[in-house]
Amino acid sequence: MSEVKESYEILVCGSTFLGLGMAFSGKDNVLLVERSSSVGAEFIDSLQPGSSWNEIEASSAVLELKKELTERNILSHNGKVHLPAIAAVLYERIKNKRLNVLLMTEIINIEKKENYFEVTLFNSSGMKKVKAKKIIDTTSRCISMFKLNNKFEGKNLNAYIHSNYEKGLPHHIGVKFIEGRFDNEVIMCFPLELEDTWVTARQKLHNFWVNRSEGLKYWHMDSVASEFDVVIRSTNIKLEDNWHWIASKSFKNPLAAYQYGNETFAYNYTASNYKGGI
Amino acid sequence: MIFSTSIDKNIRKEEIGEKKFIENYDIIVVGLGTAGAIAAIASGRNNLKVLAIEKLNCMGGTGTAGAVTGYYFGSKGGIYESIDEEVVKLERMGYTTFNGVNPDIKKYILEENVVKSGVKISYEATIIGVFLEGNTVKGIKYISREGIKEVGSKVVIDCSGEAEVCFLAGCEIKYGRSLDKKKQTYSSVKVYYDEAEDKLRHYYDDVGYVDQVDGNDLSRGIIEGNSVHLEDSFNGNKRLLYIAPLIGIREGRFIVAEKNITLEGALNREYEETALFYAYSNLDNHSKDYAFEDEEQSDWIVAGSLWGLNISVAVPLESMLPKGYEGIIAAGRCIGVDHSIALSVRMKRCMQKCGEAAAEAAALAIKKSTSIRKVDYEELRKRLEKTKCYDENNRRPLEMPIPAKNEVVKFDWLTTAEDIKTGMESDMPGAAIWSAYRAGENFKNDLIVWLRASNENLSKHSAFALALLKDEAGIAILRKILEEGDSYFPKTSRKYNQGRGYVAIYLIGKLRDIESIPKLIEIMKYPSKAIKKEYNYDEYIANIQELEFQYFSHALMALIRIGDTHINYRFKIAEAIKEITNKEDFNPIITLKGPKQYIYSMKQTIESIIDNKFNKWSI
Numbered sequence: 001m002s003e004v005k006e007s008y009e010i011l012v013c014g015s016t017f018l019g020l021g022m023a024f025s026g027k028d029n030v031l032l033v034e035r036s037s038s039v040g041a042e043f044i045d046s047l048q049p050g051s052s053w054n055e056i057e058a059s060s061a062v063l064e065l066k067k068e069l070t071e072r073n074i075l076s077h078n079g080k081v082h083l084p085a086i087a088a089v090l091y092e093r094i095k096n097k098r099l100n101v102l103l104m105t106e107i108i109n110i111e112k113k114e115n116y117f118e119v120t121l122f123n124s125s126g127m128k129k130v131k132a133k134k135i136i137d138t139t140s141r142c143i144s145m146f147k148l149n150n151k152f153e154g155k156n157l158n159a160y161i162h163s164n165y166e167k168g169l170p171h172h173i174g175v176k177f178i179e180g181r182f183d184n185e186v187i188m189c190f191p192l193e194l195e196d197t198w199v200t201a202r203q204k205l206h207n208f209w210v211n212r213s214e215g216l217k218y219w220h221m222d223s224v225a226s227e228f229d230v231v232i233r234s235t236n237i238k239l240e241d242n243w244h245w246i247a248s249k250s251f252k253n254p255l256a257a258y259q260y261g262n263e264t265f266a267y268n269y270t271a272s273n274y275k276g277g278i
Numbered sequence: 279m280i281f282s283t284s285i286d287k288n289i290r291k292e293e294i295g296e297k298k299f300i301e302n303y304d305i306i307v308v309g310l311g312t313a314g315a316i317a318a319i320a321s322g323r324n325n326l327k328v329l330a331i332e333k334l335n336c337m338g339g340t341g342t343a344g345a346v347t348g349y350y351f352g353s354k355g356g357i358y359e360s361i362d363e364e365v366v367k368l369e370r371m372g373y374t375t376f377n378g379v380n381p382d383i384k385k386y387i388l389e390e391n392v393v394k395s396g397v398k399i400s401y402e403a404t405i406i407g408v409f410l411e412g413n414t415v416k417g418i419k420y421i422s423r424e425g426i427k428e429v430g431s432k433v434v435i436d437c438s439g440e441a442e443v444c445f446l447a448g449c450e451i452k453y454g455r456s457l458d459k460k461k462q463t464y465s466s467v468k469v470y471y472d473e474a475e476d477k478l479r480h481y482y483d484d485v486g487y488v489d490q491v492d493g494n495d496l497s498r499g500i501i502e503g504n505s506v507h508l509e510d511s512f513n514g515n516k517r518l519l520y521i522a523p524l525i526g527i528r529e530g531r532f533i534v535a536e537k538n539i540t541l542e543g544a545l546n547r548e549y550e551e552t553a554l555f556y557a558y559s560n561l562d563n564h565s566k567d568y569a570f571e572d573e574e575q576s577d578w579i580v581a582g583s584l585w586g587l588n589i590s591v592a593v594p595l596e597s598m599l600p601k602g603y604e605g606i607i608a609a610g611r612c613i614g615v616d617h618s619i620a621l622s623v624r625m626k627r628c629m630q631k632c633g634e635a636a637a638e639a640a641a642l643a644i645k646k647s648t649s650i651r652k653v654d655y656e657e658l659r660k661r662l663e664k665t666k667c668y669d670e671n672n673r674r675p676l677e678m679p680i681p682a683k684n685e686v687v688k689f690d691w692l693t694t695a696e697d698i699k700t701g702m703e704s705d706m707p708g709a710a711i712w713s714a715y716r717a718g719e720n721f722k723n724d725l726i727v728w729l730r731a732s733n734e735n736l737s738k739h740s741a742f743a744l745a746l747l748k749d750e751a752g753i754a755i756l757r758k759i760l761e762e763g764d765s766y767f768p769k770t771s772r773k774y775n776q777g778r779g780y781v782a783i784y785l786i787g788k789l790r791d792i793e794s795i796p797k798l799i800e801i802m803k804y805p806s807k808a809i810k811k812e813y814n815y816d817e818y819i820a821n822i823q824e825l826e827f828q829y830f831s832h833a834l835m836a837l838i839r840i841g842d843t844h845i846n847y848r849f850k851i852a853e854a855i856k857e858i859t860n861k862e863d864f865n866p867i868i869t870l871k872g873p874k875q876y877i878y879s880m881k882q883t884i885e886s887i888i889d890n891k892f893n894k895w896s897i
Binding site for chain 2: 002003004035036037038045071072073074082084085087088089091092094095101102103104105106108121122123124125126127128141146160162164181182183184185197198199202203206209210212219220221222223224226227
């Protein structure tokens with residue numbers, strides 16, 4: 001990450017697939033701000049591959065990403081995906097394209113000025129103010145506006161499980177299982193209440209697992225997701241003029257979110273199409 | 279009341295008038311990593327009102343989110359042991375076995391213990407400022423999912439790893455080695471399922487250097503570091519589970535404490551009278567550029583080849599108290615240690631104990647309504663003895679573990695001329711060289727006599743000890759070592775032993791030997807010519823370029839040291855250095871520690887050192 005400039009065309013909240021799609025398309029005009037160190041966490045870290053990976057009418061940028069995922073054996077021809085490896089692909093691409101990505105950075109305040117926003121950031125360098133003409137919040141929680149209520153319709157804490165004795169997917173009422181790219185790569189989607197915190201979520205998941213039913217007896221838990229798998233309805237909410245919330249997780253899969261971000265930027269902000277809004 | 283925060287790396291303090299907090303706590307623990315999670319548990323168990331805030335959404339830090347699941351030395355005892363036992367017990371109930379302490383289960387067990395102790399947890403919360411009255415910390419300001427909050431406290435325990443609270447409060451901070459402020463290398467960790475073994479494993483490589491207190495560089499470090507896990511073709515045999523959300527940072531800010539632990543002090547067994555726990559490890563410096571290290575560290579690792587010698591370090595309360603400040607105590611790798619001894623103190627076992635000790639000290643102070651610095655040591659130690667956080671058995675002698683033989687060789691400083699002579703003659707001369715150095719004038723005459731000994735080891739190692747004592751009696755022998763291209767490596771340490779050829783260069787620099795200037799320039803120009811014998815490449819020196827770098831970097835630093843002392847030679851030295859380093863193809867490299875041994879260019883580091891030095895020399 002080179003030095004932070006004084007002003008940007010767009011400040012993107014969240015290094016989500018949608019946010020990264022915008023950043024890859026907008027490059028120097030975009031500052032992407034993420035409070036964690038993760039990329040694409042809404043799908044990758046939540047262990048939620050989404051669906052319909054092969055049903056996207058993709059743009060060339062997305063086709064190229066999809067091709068790389070296939071060549072690296074991350075995505076199969078029948079749409080099964082090895083999620084954790086996508087993070088490595090994204091980090092490499094961010095590095096090579098020298099995107100303006102500020103990780104481990106909080107958004108402390110956003111103040112509307114006459115024709116721009118003054119955004120106060122905080123990270124290990126301390127506070128810093130940057131100007132942005134537009135703000136696109138791509139996070140599931142809409143972190144740029146605290147007061148906005150979550151729009152979640154469901155919430156899971158997922159985990160990788162595997163069995164050395166059983167093939168295919170296990171069965172358990174109320175719990176969904178998803179096949180990953182490789183044999184023995186199974187995601188268990190453990191349902192939570194919307195109000196569950198990390199503390200209660202982990203309590204519920206581990207209690208469930210330790211006391212699991214016969215159907216799961218021969219399965220072992222490998223790892224637990226580090227992000228909640230939230231179900232979120234389609235969002236494209238105008239928070240203010242030039243300040244929008246479009247949650248990446250509301251798309252059916254990472255590529256769809258990436259494509260939307262990539263194309264939205266390309267369409268709205270190229271000189272010939274620029275209409276001053278999203 | 280004063281509000282203190284950081285703007286563009288600078289502390290800004292502002293008088294804000296009277297302030298009353300709506301929420302008040304006895305203790306606020308900032309950072310629930312290795313030290314902080316245990317500090318929160320220990321604070322809560324004292325029946326105090328405790329708030330614990332953490333940037334991430336879990337606790338445990340390096341051992342959980344960082345996925346560094348094993349322990350490297352450190353001393354046993356303390357709350358963390360029972361936590362780890364609970365983890366092992368739960369892992370047997372349907373979890374894939376982890377090669378180390380299972381990080382997902384440890385997150386959960388730590389959290390359960392914190393919750394049970396009545397502590398309020400606030401995840402995804404970042405401290406952004408500190409409230410003070412004079413130099414007494416009164417509260418903090420932080421941002422969380424609920425927005426910005428301001429809360430008051432009697433004591434803040436700073437377990438942020440980077441002394442974030444202390445820094446924001448305006449306490450004095452130290453950072454990195456003295457030459458260029460650089461710290462150790464950092465690593466990126468991944469966790470995978472090993473199908474053949476039916477086990478979970480963590481894997482890490484050192485991936486470079488990062489300045490984590492610079493927001494831009496931290497982002498760069500995370501992105502570059504985590505990109506190394508990209509593979510041409512992923513497979514299910516070693517199935518990736520995740521890239522750890524926390525990169526492996528070994529060193530950062532240190533507070534300037536009421537009492538600062540130094541390498542020399544630790545070797546002299548200082549601080550033991552008021553020890554709260556004992557840290558235990560070698561000076562585990564992952565970097566390869568020891569030529570640029572602080573001189574006392576180079577004396578130990580380079581001249582003595584003592585990298586592998588484990589030191590027991592007593593950690594007193596005063597080393598956790600930022601100098602001149604009240605209402606705040608630091609725990610974790612940011613305590614008052616110097617850059618060299620930090621390499622030994624930082625291990626996870628001991629940092630967990632550090633959190634426990636800080637919490638007990640804070641709790642005792644609150645219960646007695648006194649300052650933390652005034653708590654009764656005996657009473658505090660007795661509390662820590664209950665969990666064996668303080669355990670006299672952890673006061674260990676110097677030890678050289680030899681894992682290959684499953685042996686631990688006990689080291690004692692040698693006190694007779696005969697023992698020192700025998701040690702110097704052997705292939706493990708480190709203890710003897712250092713014993714002679716420690717003894718000061720006591721064996722100087724013997725060393726001078728031994729310079730003429732027919733035994734090559736005795737003669738040369740005597741010259742080493744004399745040079746450490748800054749005595750030039752052995753300078754001719756040091757020069758001879760350079761001339762003959764001595765390629766001998768001792769066997770003092772289990773690894774990271776240092777070649778006699780470039781140790782002599784280091785010591786010539788220490789003695790500021792003007793006569794060696796031409797030879798040193800020649801070595802910088804043609805380091806390969808100084809190497810007469812092939813080295814059996816290993817973890818420390820992986821290839822010929824890396825061996826050449828040792829000669830090159832020590833010759834550079836020797837010249838710089840000579841120039842520091844002898845002003846008249848500065849121009850000549852600077853011209854020679856410029857001629858060599860300005861060449862288009864100048865690109866010295868090292869390999870980074872770890873299985874993949876990534877190649878790292880030292881060009882920028884060297885250029886920065888040279889630029890700074892020439893500026894100081896006004897050249």
